[in-house]
């Protein structure tokens with residue numbers, strides 16, 4: 013069938029039973045069936061799978077779906093098979109198959125029966141498979157979790173870097189990349205690596221208006237605090253994320269002895285126990301799962317009412333992904349994170365010993381987590397700004413859904429201070445990161461300041477009547493307001509934007525609020 017002869021709504025109903033497309037799905041499906049390279053950025057739960065499954069089902073040939081997780085691929089294949097009477101409609105191709113199974117897969121593809129072929133990136137490098145796929149009719153290649161291509165994503169996988177070369181060998185077929193990671197840098201990396209600068213790009217908003225964001229200082233009372241929170245949400249489903257397996261076990265046990273139905277979940281448990289605990293949660297035999305990040309990939313429980321971060325995650329992408337598991341049905345979703353700077357230091361320690369570039373990236377990502385946790389501005393605005401999206405914190409959807417907006421700190425006029433800050437960035441020729449700019453403002457020296465003789469500059473220490481915390485808070489707010497930006501290529505060197513230059517020429521009112529003071533929070537409960 014030609015693309016214009018396909019009745020997409022009919023096919024949607026036929027295969028998936030849905031009456032309408034969700035969000036940008038229809039545009040994406042059209043883009044693919046017309047043979048365009050396409051790039052889809054949608055938050056988790058946005059309905060990405062259908063974007064390639066439907067075109068695959070209605071087109072001639074086999075679509076290759078590259079996905080990093082074998083378990084997820086199996087789920088998807090089972091789901092697709094459920095839509096059809098032919099088991100051969102979808103297959104997974106991987107090294108665990110027997111010779112007979114591989115032959116079956118090949119014959120189903122050759123006969124035109126198979127519409128979706130799921131492969132892990134490493135399987136796609138196998139010469140035998142490449143040779144075979146070269147000789148069959150392929151409709152397109154979908155690359156799921158495309159952020160794995162980028163070192164700036166939260167799950168970099170080197171195998172993903174080879175995909176473009178392999179696909180080229182398979183012929184001139186359209187590519188569709190899909191991801192739920194929206195930072196501008198990751199998007200740029202994906203388009204560059206897949207060599208599709210002109211791909212049709214579809215980006216859904218990342219605003220989850222029904223989620224309530226809250227950050228609390230992590231004190232020694234954290235455990236009783238969590239128990240109280242859960243008891244207030246009695247009978248509701250929730251997930252508690254911890255950094256270590258040991259902590260997962262401890263908290264799960266603590267909840268159990270306090271009469272809360274909870275199970276642990278982490279990669280140290282055997283597969284059977286993990287599956288059982290996951291099922292118990294999905295079937296509502298338990299209310300709470302206490303988990304490491306091993307839990308959640310592909311979890312589609314619509315009515316998770318709260319996600320608690322016992323430990324702050326290593327990036328805002330992870331935070332967004334993990335909190336995103338709350339309220340998928342559009343109902344209540346309370347996201348509570350406990351924060352202590354000590355946890356950041358702990359995460360920094362994990363990075364020691366890694367290659368320098370990786371450390372720099374890890375450190376830059378962590379700084380964003382700190383900024384998010386300590387800020388007193390709209391958390392939603394901060395998060396969405398991080399994902400390259402502007403959000404109006406007064407009128408936007410869900411504008412009042414965070415602790416900072418509900419309990420605002422007093423705002424003060426900071427016009428003069430903004431001017432000074434921007435001038436310091438300019439005077440130091442836009443060559444330094446946050447840390448040096450702040451030190452220059454308050455008049456402190458470190459090795460970098462000395463080496464570059466910043467302490468001999470006229471504006472050095474002109475901001476010393478305010479402390480470093482004040483300047484840090486102001487800098488973050490000036491960043492989100494768009495007067496400065498952080499250059500990603502250099503791991504965070506601060507640059508002036510046009511708007512920043514204009515401000516220096518014509519300073520205007522700037523109302524700022526000071527950050528939260530979390531540093532006094534003591535945590536005696538962290539167990540490495």
Ligand code: ADP
Pocket residue numbers: 030031032033034037054055056057058059060061062312
């Ligand atoms: P993502 O991969 O973006 O996280 P999924 O593809 O898993 O999202 O889809 C999320 C949920 O939305 C699934 O339960 C799916 O069945 C549902 N869904 C997808 N498209 C539609 C639609 N057009 N109408 C109703 N529900 C949909």
